[in-house]
Amino acid sequence: MTTINELQVAWENSGQVVSDAQNKQMKMAIQNAAEPGKFSDEELSAVKKDVEDKVKARDFAKDALDGARESAKVIKPKEVNGAPAFIKGSKEAREQESKQKTKDFVKYFVGMAKSGQSFLDDAPTSVVSTDGSGSDLGLTIPPDIQTAIHLLERQYSALEQYVNVENTSLPSGTRNYEKLETLTAMTDLDATAAPNSSENTAIPEGDYPELQKISYTIHRFANTFAMPNTLLQDSAENLLAYLERHISLKDVVTRNQKIVSVLEAAPTKASLTVFDDIQDLILNTLDPVVSSGAFLFTNQAGQASLAKVKDANGDYLLQPIVGQPTNFQIQGRRVVQIANRDLPDISTGVHPLYFGDLSQGVTLFDRQALTVAASNVAGNSFDNDQTKVRAIDRFDVEAADNGAIAVGSFTAIADQPAKIVVQSAS
Structure with a gap:
């Protein structure tokens, strides 16, 4: 799987390649101006085309990097039966489906709370998540609610906005990062060679960039909090605002602590x-x-x-x-x-x-699988006329x-x- 780091390196390297090709073109232009006809039309055209090709490659790498960064910011809907869980069409159609998913989430969340169950068999597959072990996890937070939670997190001094975030769909993996180390200078062949014999001097092998392997393992972070049952009879907007605020606060504190422990x-x-x-x-x-x-x-x-x-x-x-x-x-x-x-x-x-x-x-490393479950009988919820809400987030933080x-x-x-x-x- 291509990472943002790899795309960043590819873009930076392609920029240097373009710079080298442009320098070659400018040198030839200066020489050709001083000595008209020094280079053939074929040579000039080849150099010009070489620069154009390398510029296209650089721009393509930049577009790919920008796209990857944009994808990292947006919570992508999961696929349903092998097809993307969004409507390919007008902006209005996509907005309408987003609103419908929010209504579905509220509907089935309220259903969970009122029934005292953590899962409904008739919940739509687009909002149901399991970890692959067959255990029910509740309702996956829809993309638009995820975005609202992330916006709130930024207001709560989230350190996440300052670190590198890589989205992953895998429970574990490895990444290679280039370490900063002291590089040695290249060997001066003429300073150590005998007179008139520098052409026969063996060129010593140089040092190489040092890479370190970083392994990550996604952990589950969960907590519960009580929600007054009166909210279940209130508007969908108030219910969502309550969930978004409390989940975002819990998530910020959790992720901040893990980031600080690495620092x-x-x-x-x-x-x-x-x-x-x-x-x-x-x-x-x-x-x-x-x-x-x-x-x-x-x-x-x-x-x-x-x-x-x-x-x-x-x-x-x-x-x-x-x-x-x-x-x-x-x-x-x-x-x-x-x-x-x-x-x-x-x-x-x-x-x-x-x-x-x-x-x-x-x-x-963000697994992007925030889920919630609810029960009105867990703990002392029944006696206090409350609904217990459980939120589970999945991520890991590592020093790069x-x-x-x-x-x-x-x-x-x-x-x-x-x-x-x-x-x-x-």
């Missing part, structure tokens, strides 16, 4: 006490290639502490981003604030401060490149010593 395992850690320690974290911990796209993030308590730190001129360490007065930066690096509940202190009074490019360092993330911690950052201004005597 905490990063090998580069620093204890920050003074202003310049933050400068070192930004400028001297990550490879420049990774650092160029990196940002800082901490929790509410950490940002509140950083907001009080001043430099030697008396200016605050945190500076608002131009045009975004509620967002802040340090030395041009954006600072992302995560809620204390989602990114807790490392210990009492010790705040986390991460720096890195999470899209390079962490991959979330530990060298793309640096971990820091601090209790308080000392101000920079104020500059001493010496005034001349009058």
Whole structure:
């Protein structure tokens, strides 16, 4: 299965191929202008066609990458009896079917809750999911409700939006990622060869990119919460809003915790006490290639502490981003604030401060099989006139490149010593 990472590499490589071909074309153009007729018409045409072919290949790779990224953002409907579960036709027809699926979901969800069962035999196959073992899992969340849940998740400080997300339909698998390592320079043949014998010098073999294999195994994450039965008699909109809010909150907390656990395992850690320690974290911990796209993030308590730190001129360490007065930066690096509940202190009074490019360092493998089940008799639901709702999500989070993330911690950052201004005597 082709991954987004492979498409990214293919696009980048094709861009270099185009650049090399264009450079060759420009050199020939310069030479041909200086010496008209130096190259035959066939040679000039061949070079021109070569550039055009490579540009087409590059653009095709970019289109494929954009398509894969777009597919990763959209929850695709499952197939029903081998046919796609959507209507191929007008936009209005697709919207109508989406609304119908939402109505079906609400209908059968209410049916589950009122009957006290977790599964209805007459539920449409497009909204029923099993894990392959024959056990009933309830109702699969329809695509439009999935999208609404994902939009809510972004509002709840979801770290998922910053990491690399790969959708998968398999319960486990492996991926190969290129590691950042110290490359050695190529051998200077003429510097070591005897006079007039450089043509006979054997060329030594160079080093190769180092790949690391990352394995993932999809885990099930589940929880239950109580829903007042009065909602079952209320409108479908209110019922869906309740489900979307509670499922999204549960999902954000769950995924954030797994992402943070991967971040905490990063090998580069620093204890920050003074202003310049933050400068070192930004400028001297990550490879420049990774650092160029990196940002800082901490929790509410950490940002509140950083907001009080001043430099030697008396200016605050945190500076608002131009045009975004509620967002802040340090030395041009954006600072992302995560809620204390989602990114807790490392210990009492010790705040986390991460720096890195999470899209390079962490991959979330998403099975995209969020399901719900309901019962009005489970636990104490019957006595409390409630319906218990169970939500199950399936995903895994793995470190892709530990060298793309640096971990820091601090209790308080000392101000920079104020500059001493010496005034001349009058």
